[in-house]
Amino acid sequence: MRPYIREKKDFSFSEVPENTSFEAGYLTTVNSGWRSIRPVIKEKCVGCEQCYLYCPDGVISVKDGKAAIDYDFCKGCGICAKICKIGAIEMEAERK
Ligand code: SF4
Ligand code: SF4
Numbered sequence: 001m002r003p004y005i006r007e008k009k010d011f012s013f014s015e016v017p018e019n020t021s022f023e024a025g026y027l028t029t030v031n032s033g034w035r036s037i038r039p040v041i042k043e044k045c046v047g048c049e050q051c052y053l054y055c056p057d058g059v060i061s062v063k064d065g066k067a068a069i070d071y072d073f074c075k076g077c078g079i080c081a082k083i084c085k086i087g088a089i090e091m092e093a094e095r096k
C-alpha cells in the first residue's frame with residue numbers, strides 16, 4: 001500500500017486568514033469556564049502571528065499589528081505564551 005502524500009501547496013503569509021475559529025463559524029460553545037490562568041498580550045507584541053499559528057483552539061487573531069485573544073473560547077493552556085519569543089504574552093491568574 002502506498003502512503004498517502006498530501007498535495008504540496010505553496011502559499012504566502014498574506015493568504016493565511018487572520019480571524020479566529022469562532023469568527024469562521026467553527027466554535028459555538030463557550031468553554032472558558034474551567035480556565036484558571038489566562039494569556040494577556042503585552043504592549044511589546046509585534047504581530048508576528050506565531051501565537052496565532054500555534055494556538056490549538058484557534059482563538060487568537062491579529063488585528064492592527066497586535067495579537068488579540070477571544071477569552072470566550074481560550075482554555076488557558078499557555079502554548080501561546082511559550083511560543084512567543086519576545087515574551088509578549090504573560091499568563092495571569094483568572095481570579096485574584
Ligand atoms: S507571538 Fe508574541 S509577538 Fe508574535 S503576535 Fe503573538 S504575542 Fe505578538
Ligand atoms: S492559552 Fe491556549 S487556548 Fe488560550 S490563546 Fe493561548 S494557546 Fe490559545
